[in-house]
Amino acid sequence: MTFSSAIVNPHYAGTRHQPRTKQAVYARLPDAPINGSPVPHLTSLYHNNDRDAYGDRRYPGNCGGMLIRDLITYFSPGNVLDPMTGSGTCADVCKELSLPCTSLDIRYGFDATDPACYEKQLNGAKFDFIWAHPPYWRQKLYTVNSRDLSRTDSLPEFLEGYASFIRCCAESLQPNGKFAILMGDYNDRSGFIPLVHYTKELAFKAGLRQHCTDIIRFSHGASSSRKVYRSSFIPGLHDVCMIFEKIPQ
Template identity: 65%
Template sequence: MYHFHVAGDYGDRSYPGNCGGNLIKDLLLYFRPGLVLDPMSGSGTCSDVCQELGIPCLDWDIHRGIDACDSQGFADAEAFDFIWAHPPYWRQKLYADDPRDLSRAPTLESFLRRYSQFIRNCARSLKPGGKLAILMGDYSDREAGFVPLTYHTKRLAFAVGLRQHGTDIIRFSHGASSSRKVYRSSFIPGLHDVCMIFEK
């Protein structure tokens, strides 16, 4: 279980789905990577942490026109020591008007196809021994029911040859929006997400 009582002065806390930078900081201090990539950078939390720590970081985002799920993948194969990824959930929060945005996938199957390509791109871009950290959570969709995205993340990562580096990191989130929703039936609100570390 990972919990930090303050989010830290990283990124833009008003950005939809923004996560605090303390977990990223602790991971970077532990793994000590030489070059970091954040291919879904949002408001730039990972980049802010890297700047504070003096670690070189490349970051891009769909808002800047770069689709991390493109089949062409990232520019350089086996370039990065560490990749941080906090992908959007399927249609829970809409991030960009761009139809390529993962959150706008019309079906769960379409989301998973593009998510699979994203993980494949990340795997190809890691150096041997490099780490991919993905922060993801499960949730209940209004039509599809329970959506086990952590299960799918592991399934897709294993399918491209990555192995899990260690135990799941359960990140408790005070601000989880599901805790403030009113449901029609009995429901345990989702108050956490999961950081999974994979290794090439």
């Protein structure tokens, strides 16, 4: 399988870095071993760029539903929780698959970092599969609610809320239940923030174990890909889906 990447960038025009060709380049992905998966195209490199009708593409941070659909097809859960649903991408996938999905967000009054909300609004319900696509700290701002993780002022404050969120989700899993978190590293004025690393650290602290390989999701269509920067850096063109599971007691 191949993916394409335009290598033309107006920033290089007239410089010694100007690419020699204006043709798209293609990288060959490694062959995947044949196995019994119901979704054999679901590998550690996720590059599906198909437009889909799940969620709302105009919503900031919308993630597209194909990866969620593939994961649900693979794990075949009986019910799903999406505690940071944004435009409802996961809920739309579940609707298509006729799967019960509890879809919540701070926008609708559910604070996914607060254990009391799980008690009050979910009555302590347990789930086979949790899909979570949290804010990449303050990369994009979502609501004006001070409990919104994207509104936290400092990294320690973000990590405190994020840790509580991961603990709450771990508590809400059935034994052997799966918890998929889509997260990206983040870079801003305070430097490089390895949010993927922190996610794993917090998940392990919450008593979860990693179920399988990281899934590197190619960030096709990211708004930053269309920008021109004067500074020099190594662009991050992916985010990472990590799948954790609850160890049965």
